[in-house]
Amino acid sequence: MSFVVAPQTVDEAIAFLAANPDxxxxxxxxxxxxxxxxxxxxxxxxxxxxxIEALRGIGPSAAGGLRIGGMMHHRQIAECADLxxxxxxxxxxxxxxxxxxxxxxxxxxxxxxxxxxxxxxxxVLACAGAEVELVGPDGLRRLAVADYLVDWYETxxxxxxxxxxxxxxxxxxxxxxxxxxxxxxxxxxxxxVACAREGAGPDSSVRVAVGACGPAPxxxxxxxxxLAGRLHDPAAIAAFCATLAEQADPIDDVRxxxxxxxxxxxxMVAAAIRDVTGDR
Amino acid sequence: MAGKEVFALQINGTRREIFAPxxxxxxxxxxxxxxxxxxxxxxxxxxxxxxxxxxxxxxxxGCLTLAGACTGREVTTLEGFADDAAMQALQEAMILxxxxxxxxxxxxxxxxxxxxxxxxxxxxxxxxxSALSGNLCRCTGYVRIVEAVTDAALQLARQKDTKRxxxx
Numbered sequence: 001m002s003f004v005v006a007p008q009t010v011d012e013a014i015a016f017l018a019a020n021p022d023x024x025x026x027x028x029x030x031x032x033x034x035x036x037x038x039x040x041x042x043x044x045x046x047x048x049x050x051x052i053e054a055l056r057g058i059g060p061s062a063a064g065g066l067r068i069g070g071m072m073h074h075r076q077i078a079e080c081a082d083l084x085x086x087x088x089x090x091x092x093x094x095x096x097x098x099x100x101x102x103x104x105x106x107x108x109x110x111x112x113x114x115x116x117x118x119x120x121x122x123x124v125l126a127c128a129g130a131e132v133e134l135v136g137p138d139g140l141r142r143l144a145v146a147d148y149l150v151d152w153y154e155t156x157x158x159x160x161x162x163x164x165x166x167x168x169x170x171x172x173x174x175x176x177x178x179x180x181x182x183x184x185x186x187x188x189x190x191x192x193v194a195c196a197r198e199g200a201g202p203d204s205s206v207r208v209a210v211g212a213c214g215p216a217p218x219x220x221x222x223x224x225x226x227l228a229g230r231l232h233d234p235a236a237i238a239a240f241c242a243t244l245a246e247q248a249d250p251i252d253d254v255r256x257x258x259x260x261x262x263x264x265x266x267x268m269v270a271a272a273i274r275d276v277t278g279d280r
Numbered sequence: 281m282a283g284k285e286v287f288a289l290q291i292n293g294t295r296r297e298i299f300a301p302x303x304x305x306x307x308x309x310x311x312x313x314x315x316x317x318x319x320x321x322x323x324x325x326x327x328x329x330x331x332x333x334x335x336x337x338x339x340x341x342g343c344l345t346l347a348g349a350c351t352g353r354e355v356t357t358l359e360g361f362a363d364d365a366a367m368q369a370l371q372e373a374m375i376l377x378x379x380x381x382x383x384x385x386x387x388x389x390x391x392x393x394x395x396x397x398x399x400x401x402x403x404x405x406x407x408x409x410s411a412l413s414g415n416l417c418r419c420t421g422y423v424r425i426v427e428a429v430t431d432a433a434l435q436l437a438r439q440k441d442t443k444r445x446x447x448x
Contacts, residue, residue, distance in 0.1 A: 003282040003302025004348030026349075030326055033344040036303060037324045046303070048349050099414025101332055101339045101392055185413050 006048040010055070010135055010164060013047055017160040018137045023047050025162045027071060027110025030102055055109065055164060058082060065169040070109025070133075070162070075100070077108060086171025086196050089127065089178040093120040093194070096178070099186045109163035112148075115155045118188035118255070122149070123211030124178055126219050127194035130168045136161030149216035172198060177275040179268050183255060188212070190255040191264040195272035203229045206273055208240075213261050214249035231277045240273075241266035287347050291316070292360030298347070306350055307331045307342035310357060318358035318387040322416070329415035332388035333357045339395045358387045366436055367394050373432035374425070381419035389415045393429045402437050405430065 005023075007013045017023055022044035026032050029048075035041045049055055055071035058080050066087060068077065077083070078095035097103055097111075097120050111121050112132055122145060125132075131142040137160050148156050157163070176196035180189045192211035197204055205228035209217040223243040230236035250261035274280060282302035289296050291314065298313045307324075310316045310333070322328035324343045331342035334356040361367035370393050373379070380386050389412060396403055396411040403411065408429045409422070417425060 002285050002348055004346050006349065006351075026346075029344050029346065029349070030341070033305065033346060034325045037305070037343060046346065046348075048346075050349065099329075100395075100411050101329060101341060101414050102326060102344075104338050105326075105340050105344060185410070 001045065004046050004048055006051045008051055008053070010052055010162070013049060013052065013162060014135060014137055014160065016045075016047055017162075020044055021159065025049060025113075027113065027163075028073065028105040028107040029110075030098070030106035031110065031114050031116075049109070049162065061167045063167065063169065065167055066171070068108055068166045068168070070112075070164050070166070071107050072109075074098070074103035074106050074108070074111075078103060085174030086128065086176050087168060088174055089176040089194050089196060090121070090124050090168070092178040093124045093180070093192075096120055096180050096182075097186070102186075108166055112166065113155070113157060113163045115149060115153055116188065117152060117215055118190075118192075118212040120178070120180065120189065120192060120211070123192050123194040123209040123217040125166065125168075126209035126217035127176075127196055127207050128168050128171065129207070130166055132163060133165040133167060134161050135164045140164070142167065146216065146219070152215040154215075172196070173200070175276045177272050179272045179275070181264060181268060188255065191250075191261050191268055193265075193268045193272040195269070195276055197231075197276040204231060205229070206231060206276060208244065208269055208272065210244055210248065210265055210269065212250070212255075213265060214247075218244050218247050220244060220247060231273060232279060237270050237273055238266070241269045244269055285348065287351065289347065289350050289355060290353065291355045292357060293354075300347060302348060304347045305343050306333065306335075306345040306347050306355065309347045310342060310355075316357050316359050320384055320387060322384065327414075327416070328385070329388040329392065330385050332391040332415065334360075334391060334395075339391050358390055361390075361394065364394070365439075366397055366432075369432040369436050370394060370397070370429065373428040373435070377424045377428035377431065379420060379425040379428040381417075385415055385417040385419075389417070389425060393432070396429070397433045397436060401440070402433050403429070 024043040026046040026048050056069045061067035074094045074097045083091035126145040132148045133142050180192045189212040194209045196207045209219040227240045245265040250258040285302045287298045298309045319342045320330035322330035326341045326344040333342045
């Protein structure tokens with residue numbers, strides 16, 4: 001049996017992973033092969049998901065939203081004309097991952113399985129209220145991002161389970177925005193913010209998720225409700241930003257100190273809210 | 281390390297059989313087994329871009345692509361572009377602009393730039409800088425590389441216009 005196996009269906013992949021507990025699923029390989037090259041991981045086989053047709057495509061979901069196959073590349077998502085309005089932020093995030101060539105390789109399913117807290121999709125998906133679809137030997141399940149993420153780099157994925165799709169609820173007309181502060185284009189975020197506006201009238205509200213400042217994106221629905229109808233009130237926005245910053249658990253790393261990240265959160269959240277309200 | 285396997289790969293239009301470790305990367309077999317050494321092993325982490333090659337016409341990192349995942353795919357390295365007019369224009373522009381110093385990044389730069397000019401006929405400077413942002417150069421400071429891609433793209437666009445006029 002060769003080291004790389006490339007099943008044609010999800011069922012074949014799941015069966016192979018179940019029969020070979022030391023095998024690992026491989027999406028685009030952009031992170032997994034780098035880890036192998038650095039001798040950080042060992043595996044009996046890499047089970048490439050690249051030839052499974054069912055993991056491709058972006059289209060309507062059964063629930064009336066959008067379904068994105070797990071093997072869609074960042075470049076395909078960045079170029080997807082259907083991602084407008086409330087979904088625009090996903091398109092922006094995909095286009096800011098790494099660089100042109102790596103975006104041809106990396107996939108949304110792989111990125112979510114890897115679950116780097118500083119990577120770009122997670123805050124967007126938390127903001128959108130997306131669900132992650134997992135398939136394993138026990139069948140299919142869909143989890144909200146908050147339930148999928150367990151801790152730093154730890155997800156609800158069980159051995160032998162793979163990410164098959166992401167489902168976004170109907171996105172609304174938006175607008176939405178993804179803001180990323182990074183040391184250099186294509187780096188992981190020092191801090192990132194996804195923000196989408198709900199409604200256009202005086203009662204309109206925002207959904208906001210902050211990335212790279214803890215094991216999972218920070219989102220506070222109570223604080224969002226308190227801010228509804230006050231999107232042009234600087235004091236209300238400052239209070240909202242402070243509430244999110246209080247929930248952050250950033251680390252000191254090469255991209256910035258925890259203290260620096262805590263200072264960035266209010267500025268970036270306020271800027272993202274201004275992006276979707278049009279205030280300057 | 282995984283045991284050795286036979287890989288049958290389509291490289292630069294020719295079928296090649298290679299006996300290499302099962303977890304070998306495409307870059308490993310290109311350089312170590314096939315002596316195609318335009319693609320360079322820089323970081324082996326997908327960061328530097330020196331190993332960039334095309335698989336099915338799409339630029340990818342050779343170091344992040346497993347050889348065993350390339351069966352049935354068409355691999356093209358810089359060597360495979362020897363007769364490609366757009367690549368020749370890019371290469372000449374790189375020489376004329378002084379975009380080559382030590383040369384280690386050049387092969388990867390050229391593959392990425394070739395894809396850019398195919399997708400965006402006359403890219404502006406921000407588009408060029410963005411496209412090449414995943415190809416690191418520690419010599420030139422990038423200015424001359426950006427100039428080279430700009431010049432080559434303009435020259436290629438002009439040639440296309442001339443051809444179109446000739447046909448009309």
